[in-house]
Amino acid sequence: MHADTVNRKAEALAALASVPSEPGAPKPDPILVVDNVVRRFGGLTAVEVEHVEIQRGSITALIGPNGAGKTTFFNQLTGFDTADSGAWTFNGKPMNGVSAHQVARRGMVRTFQLTKALSKLTVMENMRLGAQKQRGENFFRALFSGLWQPQEDEITVRAEELLERFKLGAKRDDFAGSLSGGQRKLLEMARALMVGPELVMLDEPMAGVNPALTQSLLGHVKDLREQGMTVLFVEHDMDMVRDISDWVIVMAQGTVIAEGPPDTIMADARVIDAYLGAHHDAPLTTAEAEEQLHQAEAELEAEIEEKA
Amino acid sequence: MDWTLIFSRAVEAGIGTEAVIYALAAIGLNIHFGYTGLLNFGQAGFLAVGAYGVATTVATLGLPFWLGIVIGLAAAVLFALLLGIPTLRLRADYLAIVTIAAAEIVRLVVRSVALQGTFGGTDGLEAFSDDFYGMNIYSPGQYGIGPIAFDHRTLWVLTVGWILVAAACAVVYLVMKSPWGRVLKAIREDEDAVRSLGKNVFSYKMQALVFGGVIGSLAGFLFALSRAATQPDLFSTELTFFAYTVLILGGAARVFGPVLGAVIFWCLLILVKTGMEEAVNHQVITFITVNQVGSINYMLVGLGLVLLLIYRPQGILGDKREIALDAR
Ligand SMILES: Nc1ncnc2c1ncn2[C@@H]1O[C@H](COP(=O)(O)OP(=O)(O)OP(=O)(O)O)[C@@H](O)[C@H]1O
Ligand SMILES: [Mg+2]
Numbered sequence: 001m002h003a004d005t006v007n008r009k010a011e012a013l014a015a016l017a018s019v020p021s022e023p024g025a026p027k028p029d030p031i032l033v034v035d036n037v038v039r040r041f042g043g044l045t046a047v048e049v050e051h052v053e054i055q056r057g058s059i060t061a062l063i064g065p066n067g068a069g070k071t072t073f074f075n076q077l078t079g080f081d082t083a084d085s086g087a088w089t090f091n092g093k094p095m096n097g098v099s100a101h102q103v104a105r106r107g108m109v110r111t112f113q114l115t116k117a118l119s120k121l122t123v124m125e126n127m128r129l130g131a132q133k134q135r136g137e138n139f140f141r142a143l144f145s146g147l148w149q150p151q152e153d154e155i156t157v158r159a160e161e162l163l164e165r166f167k168l169g170a171k172r173d174d175f176a177g178s179l180s181g182g183q184r185k186l187l188e189m190a191r192a193l194m195v196g197p198e199l200v201m202l203d204e205p206m207a208g209v210n211p212a213l214t215q216s217l218l219g220h221v222k223d224l225r226e227q228g229m230t231v232l233f234v235e236h237d238m239d240m241v242r243d244i245s246d247w248v249i250v251m252a253q254g255t256v257i258a259e260g261p262p263d264t265i266m267a268d269a270r271v272i273d274a275y276l277g278a279h280h281d282a283p284l285t286t287a288e289a290e291e292q293l294h295q296a297e298a299e300l301e302a303e304i305e306e307k308a
Numbered sequence: 309m310d311w312t313l314i315f316s317r318a319v320e321a322g323i324g325t326e327a328v329i330y331a332l333a334a335i336g337l338n339i340h341f342g343y344t345g346l347l348n349f350g351q352a353g354f355l356a357v358g359a360y361g362v363a364t365t366v367a368t369l370g371l372p373f374w375l376g377i378v379i380g381l382a383a384a385v386l387f388a389l390l391l392g393i394p395t396l397r398l399r400a401d402y403l404a405i406v407t408i409a410a411a412e413i414v415r416l417v418v419r420s421v422a423l424q425g426t427f428g429g430t431d432g433l434e435a436f437s438d439d440f441y442g443m444n445i446y447s448p449g450q451y452g453i454g455p456i457a458f459d460h461r462t463l464w465v466l467t468v469g470w471i472l473v474a475a476a477c478a479v480v481y482l483v484m485k486s487p488w489g490r491v492l493k494a495i496r497e498d499e500d501a502v503r504s505l506g507k508n509v510f511s512y513k514m515q516a517l518v519f520g521g522v523i524g525s526l527a528g529f530l531f532a533l534s535r536a537a538t539q540p541d542l543f544s545t546e547l548t549f550f551a552y553t554v555l556i557l558g559g560a561a562r563v564f565g566p567v568l569g570a571v572i573f574w575c576l577l578i579l580v581k582t583g584m585e586e587a588v589n590h591q592v593i594t595f596i597t598v599n600q601v602g603s604i605n606y607m608l609v610g611l612g613l614v615l616l617l618i619y620r621p622q623g624i625l626g627d628k629r630e631i632a633l634d635a636r
């Protein structure tokens with residue numbers, strides 16, 4: 001198992017080693033190829049991506065400042081919004097105009113930045129819903145439980161395994177609406193995996209998840225790569241990006257401004273300018289933190305005095 | 309005051325023709341609104357389409373009764389498709405607006421002067437129910453226990469009606485505990501999440517609209533057959549709102565919610581009405597006349613509904629925990 005882990009990661013890294021660190025760089029075995037995708041909201045160009053390829057079997061991070069267009073870009077690719085122009089292929093097949101549910105069926109499954117737990121369904125029902133090709137989802141077959149119950153049992157077993165992995169086993173019969181924000185994130189990710197995707201697109205999967213759990217979630221995401229899935233995720237936490245991603249794509253104001261291996265990207269002047277800021281790397285020392293605190297307090301007091 | 313009369317009337321209403329019709333209409337609405345979250349405000353239209361389907365086929369065209377039933381059902385399916393195709397891709401409120409308008413269009417078409425030869429105008433149609441009563445298994449007479457009694461025709465309508473209610477509940481129970489029902493409930497919660505899991509949301513919403521509409525048309529058949537006549541103004545928007553009252557009273561998204569709601573609604577409505585009439589007639593209440601009882605009765609219905617929504621929004625059979633989730 002462990003040897004295999006090293007293998008897949010090494011494979012992905014080896015494949016990406018020869019790829020130049022420049023926006024739009026071609027990859028040896030791309031699962032997703034995007035060309036000239038543009039989405040405008042009135043006068044605002046939210047997304048204008050010239051060319052991007054996602055390497056199969058890799059974990060790719062999509063980073064960029066708030067409002068860079070990451071979520072909008074996800075929405076275009078997954079059929080939740082209609083691009084003004086552009087073309088993209090998944091596994092070599094064109095995906096323009098393919099409706100959202102068809103996109104998922106073809107193996108490209110996304111999660112949402114604003115979590116969409118189905119509140120009045122139990123955690124287990126949420127999970128079961130993710131399974132594909134269910135016989136009981138046909139109205140007439142639904143009437144005869146004998147026709148779908150065996151499949152339902154298989155689905156339940158699979159769901160239970162995933163719930164255990166995501167530490168939600170104890171919650172299986174609770175309403176999803178009763179879960180905490182972080183637990184909902186976990187449920188949504190587990191539910192997406194029930195679809196059995198080839199490409200998993202996670203929009204800020206770790207937002208609101210506690211540090212200990214983040215560690216184990218990172219493990220799960222790496223695990224997805226081991227199982228042969230490709231992962232594309234949006235994340236603001238740079239430590240996490242550095243830890244798990246094989247490749248990083250940086251968006252700013254709708255366009256891809258840089259891409260490359262995590263270390264290269266984090267040293268890139270444009271990226272530091274647009275996103276990370278000068279101090280991103282050095283964690284604060286206690287003295288520095290206190291200094292900042294004093295400064296903030298002083299500013300606050302000054303403000304209060306001004307008002308008085 | 310004649311308490312026996314008051315209570316026997318109330319019980320008769322609780323299991324009577326109106327209760328059956330509203331139970332079926334509300335079962336249909338339950339599929340639309342309770343399970344799938346579709347705001348159908350045109351359930352009266354589905355009843356009208358069913359009623360006029362059978363009435364027109366038999367009375368106007370002189371074709372067999374059973375063909376009329378088939379045409380009524382087909383018309384309900386068609387009506388659902390016509391409503392659904394333009395609106396189900398849009399936001400929920402559009403369906404509400406379109407359905408309320410479409411039901412009114414149906415009513416205005418069947419009452420129009422131009423089509424009087426086909427649908428009978430404001431007088432409606434009659435002479436289409438002979439075959440139905442010809443199948444009556446009860447011989448003429450009064451049937452009942454003590455003061456509660458029905459004649460053989462009403463009893464036949466009730467027998468068929470309650471069998472239909474039972475069958476509809478059985479089908480709803482079966483499909484709602486299946487993966488199919490799970491998709492509907494998920495759509496009610498969040499369409500986009502369901503899309504992202506590879507389900508064709510439009511298709512499921514359409515199936516729900518058709519299924520609930522067909523059950524609504526069964527209520528329409530019973531409505532027409534029980535009166536042996538059908539008039540356009542029976543199918544006004546008021547009918548839809550009473551069906552919603554029944555549904556919310558009993559508990560939405562519960563298999564027996566609409567049935568219990570219909571029984572209690574009609575029982576209470578007639579209990580209060582007969583009670584007030586008796587009280588006025590026996591000078592127990594002196595400040596209103598018998599003619600005002602009807603209006604006051606409906607005011608009390610409104611008041612009751614408001615109190616219900618405040619103190620028990622989940623209805624009688626509903627689950628308090630589910631309502632609590634909305635506040636999160
Ligand atoms: N439906 C919409 N209508 C108008 N403008 C929109 C719409 N959706 C997004 N935008 C705009 O497009 C830009 C990109 O938004 P998007 O949500 O894609 O950002 P993001 O990169 O996901 O940011 P964050 O990191 O904060 O999630 C923003 O300026 C936003 O205001
Ligand atoms: Mg976003």
